[in-house]
Amino acid sequence: MTISIGNDHAGPEYKNAIVDYLESNGHIVINHGTDTFESVDYPDFGHPVAYDVESKKADLGIVICGSGNGIAMTVNKHQDIRAALCWTKEIAELARQHNDANIISIPARYTSIPQAVAMVETFLETPFEGGRHANRVKKIACK
Known part of the structure; x- marks a missing residue:
């Protein structure tokens, strides 16, 4: 699986641990995150991830x-x-099962690195259930 990842200055250590986990499990990683703790603007790192998922690059x-x-x-903000x-x-x-979430957002200041890696593992391994949830997911987009 190809996974796109992006982070601001709050998440370099989280990103590195997650990338290590992903690569050790055979995933391809597209890294848009910063490696510095110097203040940066999170949209600069989030939009490239959204573009990768939208375009099926990830x-x-x-x-x-x-x-x-x-x-x-x-x-x-991406459709x-x-x-x-x-x-x-x-x-x-639940985000994967019921909402067919295609990006997980992790709060670095409110979770530990082991928690974050465990959430990523769960997110990647959980399929969308479809069924009654499919119609609800279709209603999310404003197309």
């Missing part, structure tokens, strides 16, 4: 900022993106 995306909110709002702000494995699982 199967799924991961975005990381301090609260997870700003970067989730950014990527959700075909369904980003879910997750802070537990259970929420990551």
Whole structure:
């Protein structure tokens, strides 16, 4: 699977741990994240991830900022993106199962690195259930 990842200054350590996990499990990673703790603007790192997922260059995306909110709002401006702000494995699982989320947003200041990696693992391994959820997901887009 190809995964696009982006992060601001709150997430370099998270990104590195997640990239290590992804690559050790055979995934291809497109890295749009910063490696510095110097202040940067999260939209500059979120939009490229959304473009990768929209264009099918990546199967799924991961975005990381301090609260997870700003970067989730950014990527959700893209028509075909369904980003879910997750802070537990259970929420990551439901985001995939019920909402067909294609980007997970991780709040670096409110989760640990092991939690973040576990959420990513769950997000990638959980399929969309379809069924009654499919019609609801279709109604999310404003096309």
